[in-house]
Amino acid sequence: MRRHFLRGLFCFLVLSQTTVHAQSGATPAIPSPKEHFGFNIGDDYQLATYTQTEAYFKKLAASDRTKLVDIGLTEEGRHQYMIIVSSPENLKKLDRYKEISTKLARAEGLSDEQARAMAAEGKAVVWIDGGLHATETVGTMQLIETAWQLVSRKDPETLRILDKVVILLTHANPDGQELVSSWYMREPKPEKRLLENVPRLYQKYAGHDNNRDFFIMNMKESQNIGRQLFVEWLPQIMYNHHQRGPAGSVLAGPPYRDPFNYVFEPLMITGIDALGAAMINRLNSENKPGFTRLGGSVFSTWYNGGLRTTTHFHNMIGLLTEIIGNPTPEDVPLVPNRLIPNGNTPFPVTPQKWHFKQSIDYSISLNYATLDYAARHGDQLLYNIYKMGKNAIEHGSTDYWTLSPKRIDAITQLHQADLKKAAPGTAGATAPDQYGLLPRGGGIPVKYFEAVLKDPALRDPRGFIIPSNQPDFPTAVKFVNALIKTGIQIQEATADFTVAGKKYPAGSYIVKTDQAFRPHVLDMFEPQDHPNDFQYPGGPPVRPYDAAGWTLAFQMGVKVDRILDGFEGPFKKLPYGELQVPKGKMDATAAAGYTLSAQANNSFIAVNDLLKSGVDVYRLPTGPGGKSSLGAGTFFVPASAKAKAVLDKSAKELGLDIAGVAKRPTGALVKVAPMRIALWDAYGGSMPSGWVRWLMEQYHFPMQVIYSPDIDAGDLRKKYDVIVFVTRAIPAVGATGTGGGGGEGGFASREPKAEELPAEYRPWLGKITADKSIPQLKAFLEAGGNVVTIGSSTNLAYHLGLPVKNALVEMTNSGQERPLSNEKYYIPGSILRIDLDSTQQATWGLSNQTDVYFDASPVFKIAPDAVAKGTVKPLAWFSTNKPLRSGWAWGQAYLQDGVAAFMAPVGAGKLYAFGPEITFRAQAQGTFKLLFNQLYATSMP
Template sequence: MRKHFLPGVLFLLLISLTTVRAQSIPSPKEHFGFNIGDDYQLATYTQTEAYFKKLAASDRTKLVDIGMTEEGRHQYMIIVSSPENLKKLDRYKEISTKMARAEGLTDEQARALAAEGKAVVWIDGGLHATETVGTMQLIETAWQLVSRKDPETLRILDKVVILLTHANPDGQELVSSWYMREPKPEKRLLENLPRLYQKYAGHDNNRDFFIMNMKESQNIGRQLFVEWIPQIMYNHHQRGPAGSVLAGPPYRDPFNYVFEPLMITGIDALGAAMVNRLNSENKPGFTRLGGSVFSTWYNGGLRTTTHFHNMIGLLTEIIGNPTPEDVPLVPNRLIPNGNTPFPVTPQKWYFKQSIDYSISLNYATLDYAARHSDQLLYNIYRMGKNAIEHGSSDYWTLSPKRVDAINQLHQDDLKKNTPGTARAATPDQYGLLTRGGGIPVKYFDAVLKDPALRDPRGYIVSAHQPDFATAVKFLNALIKTGIQVQEATADFTVAGKKYPAGSYIVKTDQAFRPHVLDMFEPQDHPNDFQYPGGPPVRPYDAAGWTLAYQMGVKVDRVLDGFDGPFRKLPYGELLTPKGRLETGTVAGYTLSSRANNTFIAVNDLLKAGVEVYRIPTGVSGKPELAAGSFFVPASAKAKTLLEKSARELSLDVTGLAKRPTGALVKVSPMRIALWDTYGGSMPSGWVRWLMEQYHFPMQVIYAQDIDAGDLRKKYDVIVFVTRAIPAAGASGTGGGEGGFASREPKTEEIPSEFRPWLGKITADKSIPQLKKFLEAGGNIVTIGSSTNLAYHLGLPVKNALVEMTSAGSERPLPNEKYYIPGSILQVSLDSTQQATWGMPQQTDVYFDASPVFKIAPDAVAKGLVKPLAWFPNPKPLRSGWAWGQAYLQDGVAAFMAPVGAGKLYAFGPEITFRAQAHGTFKLLFNQLYSTSMP
């Protein structure tokens, strides 16, 4: 008997320890003091972090710290799966990434890996912190997956690796603390937050995922695109359209033409699983397709960027808040249709209902993944393999522009009565062509087999370009999103052009080819109208965003296959090229005005007390040292600082044997003020981040600071981002998060420390103080709609985008004639002017229904206004959608106007847009120095 006793005791002890371990994990009610979904209750991130650490005691979880947030908090991902799977986690991660990248695998090997692996599903919450359902459902989902023992949960744990990721810890801490500060539950409100719920970007944190400026984006992006590359990612948001409970997949058209079709149909499949689950549980109110505004066109969102990486990216937008609300009556949503098969009726709605819906949607997703684990793994491989094959051969991407070209060729032949030209068949009442309809295939071949219209096989980013450091930032943005980049280890020649060692190559024969094309190539948004001749259908976000254009990177497109002395860089390894400082006996050093990082070096020099000058005419014989380049007289301190800048900022610092000939202007730092508002302005937050990155000292000011006057005693330059200055004749601006209109909070509702932030820019109080500031020698920089200041000041400019009515009065052009949502356009400028130093003669600008000006005929001759940028032709569109763009021709995009002893700078385009528009940062930076003759 003795020989059987010890194993039996060990077995009982093991069971006992397992039971104790399970029992040691508290429920949300035991930890927080309330159930997730209870009315008037929210958990802070401090409480949530502590709970995540308790959940980590489960043998179903692994807690991973994925990085620090912008405010210095730990950002966590909880990996949930069966205990057996967690023991082999590295293997399942290896399979997931190998299948997604699809390199060197045969179909047979891929099927074997798909059978061996586990589906990987990402579920996040809290990105938009005021959307509290997302944060709270993440906590409840983690608890249910850890604690439930039903067959479905056990099957999910066996077949799926789940990545539960908190998307915005800082935001949860702010929002929950703000809501819970009111001791009486019925008085708790989410509105009137004092500042952005992400330190710099606020709501725009969901527009940061192809450039990843923010730390949270970088943390998330590394897990999504480098470490794990899940097959499904689910991004929880609010709010659902009025009269529904939630909007979900599939989404409305248009979708981006670079996508792999399997990704789109994969979304369809998951959407069906989600709505079926809700319907089977008698949970109405799911709307999809044309029932909501959400599409799959845009890149840059947490969910949408995954689409360009062959992941099935899911978004739901649900109603619900800890404070009960009502489902409103919207009669046209009451009739069942394909958009909304099971409508919801008007009723009181409680937070717990939204949490229950969210858990059902999560389980629908996870159940689908468990049942189709091998299929999901194989399909992401298949999409990657297709992308590699397309990038390895001649391939033409279909788009509206190509279809228009086909139709135009056909119409031209019809007009010429070319033999063999068939007329297109007329569709019947159902929009269908009769048998034999269509036009001859030769028109398809003329466009879609034109060698000049092929997709590129790759792109070369030469080391010889005006702003190589910014090109490196662009490449690093690609690397952060899992793109393969190659480095030239020696000089090479492609298509007859020579390139130096240290240049970089991005080929399209890789799995994430859709993302590569989307970052380098222009977007071709369709002309999307509600009906022929009717108003346009607004894109969900931007229509065009090509990052290479926004960042001003010089790129060569290569249409034929090519190779060279190229080294493939490891996935996720960022580039850190070093610049150089010319040594020897020199009179001083020069830095190019074309390089954005030059401004960091200059600001560091000025802070250290080193003299810096600008060279108005540039340096003769050195085209890289264009007008406005910087000259630093030689000194030991200057050399030490510049050596550091060259090393860390990828700058080439040129030594000059003699001081530059001609006049120099001395550079001095300015006292910079940046406007912001109560609740936070996203454009202001982005500029604040830019100022910090480029080492410009500045102070944030509010409307009350402006209204108090004496501005010239405190500041030299004030920067107003879009939505700061109201239109002439308006009473004020929208306030709140991002500057969008919201109820102006009452002073007594706001804690005393935030009350100095209240108020708006007004015509009666603020504008006179700004005029005094200008007249006393201060400068003001306005961007976007804040160029309204020019009208308040009575400058000789007016809106260029107007038409005459039959009554003889002017009115803005209607959208049916002119409509340009967020897109990239090209402008011309005079780069010899101080305001535009370092800029090329043509540059791409981000344009979002931006102001365009017409200058009074004699204003330029009299020196009252100086144009800085303009539209020289009727087709400035580079990427996106520009209906009626011909109206822009000869319109002024930016100007400078003296006002008293000061200057007003007006930039219509969004020159600092989301800290992505590196190509136009200098239009701001140049105005942030005081320059004078020495």
């Protein structure tokens, strides 16, 4: 009897404990966030650091619903984690579900029947991340709460999701969370805690631009994330959490406004529509207002390079939400025109006090809406990504014409020309149709479509060839590696071959367009054709969300042949994700020394290593002569054992071809010496400065970061030989100066007072000012120092009173100059072509025409007598009225004959002014040499 009683009591206790766990959502041995952090996720005035979060992730890993994956180290050396969450049964077969996901996404060698069978067997794979922009604290905190709820909840919806979906919860920026949360929580009084004025970039080099790095993946965090997205898993849905929503709303989400990129597969766009409907419906059903979409926000699907947007070019349904919220409570402001329900915002939010927990709750609802959709439509998602890949392969295997504005304009212009020929003096398409040029029912005859979009010369390419004998092949390999990191199939030639009558050497790379991620291939090689997008006819332009054009092959200066017909050769396919190492060679028998090409960016690494080792290096102003293809500025290194050791390593590791010379060059020699380099930065961090800092580290230029107080203190010539000012460092004449950094635009909203900051950060405060800073810079120049300015910092030329003017002006009726209006001239971030004189020292290593990244950049007019007297020397200019290569350039004819870059002596020093963004986001590798050439001291031996 007693035995039965004890057994019954034991069963009762077990059942009671199970019931408690089911009701409370707890899982044995795994603490809730409250138990681990000491507060609930979403509590006002509370943020978790990454150190605390990492420890919690490791506790969650004890669940049979999770697998914790270390995806790599960050730029600051922290471990970056992805938590895979699914049912215990699914986790046992995780490799199979990954295999299905990748095979369907690549769509290689599968029939529709096989794809449907695999889709039925597989599980939908959904990516959810958080924390990329660390001051957008909702993203990180919702990731923690989402992981907890998926691990602990036992409700039917959660169990169905776990059974049907593999979820990849990925922390996007561990370093940023540690910085921002520690900064916020340093204030002991909760009510005084603020996120403002974080002292440095929340990603070591890129800050906010870490979300502009995903088609090149320079940063370690981007590489870690990209490998999971584009090589390892290829999820069907990825959800990228951001802040902040438009004023008067709670969040902006899918679907997004036009334009979308013309290379997309339509199923991707309509897939975004479907997920957007699921998200907004979920919020509306839960009485959570304030979701705005379409034209209700600025977000579009045009740009590549963002964490969310790059997935669009890989047939993934990439989702972005931008939500309000802050651990410090805030107000939803009154924006009257947001209160009228419409298609953009069907359920407006009213003004109110907003707490952090509300944003967390919204985020969980959005995550669950996404996961519920994936659970209900998993087989469809899996099959659709296969279908998009198969369509892309077919388009790349046949003659295909991508629709774009320039093609449509060509159709219209052809028709208009015929109308004018048939009826001179009429009003074009509005003229009466007496000539059979306007079919009944509207439109124009199909023959005009066929004349343009059946023109063989206007076909999309079947592939691209990257010759291995181009001047800067190591940079071409970096471009190839950017493609490999984004999951593109690359082939390498194992022997010499000929295509379209041109011979190519072994080692050349081939990128064909008959692959699933054809949209991304085209986007990296082909120009972007952004539409002329205006608020109304004749009105101001609608600003693109980010860049309008970015073609990476152009930015990196890679030589590419575009092949229109199918072709084959002695090609081997490289394994997905396998990065390439350029193969260099060195002539070890050199008697007199060695030459390095100034055309290869990696030569500057080798030169810096030589200088550090105490080896003499020279430049040849007229090149090595003879049969050498090397041009002006070639590096010459006299033979020595130490030089041989450094260069042998450089050839192997940097892919440099180092030629030996039997005799010392007889022409002019210019000795190279390292400079004491200073790089401007600001409190809060300048993103352009961060990118240049990364560049200098990668290319082994020693440098020191300085701030405005360092400049104002004077005696600059005693400390530095050259000072580099990136864009937004030097204010316009009459402006008050620059601010700090850190925000999306690069600057904090308010510069803090010194007493508000820890002592270590106070020396970073201050601005470049006309009264204090400019006189010190002028004295530095006059004493023999050099200054390099980029972008808007070329304002220094105006402060110094140099004989240059703004070229982009017009005369008013009163005879006054004013800047051209946006209705007449507007060039957002795009790629333009400039001419330059590559025999000048500042431009050594470049060809006579070069593509540059141009973002409303300065353009100059130089007084003719200044050029004649040598007061100002043009370095680069626009020689045509159509310099656009990729993007959008309204009124580009105004650029013709404008100077893009110049050098001006100032006393014993030199000012270099580069209007285009020659180091843009460390992507513009084709113009790095315009900076690097200015970082050496040169003298005749």
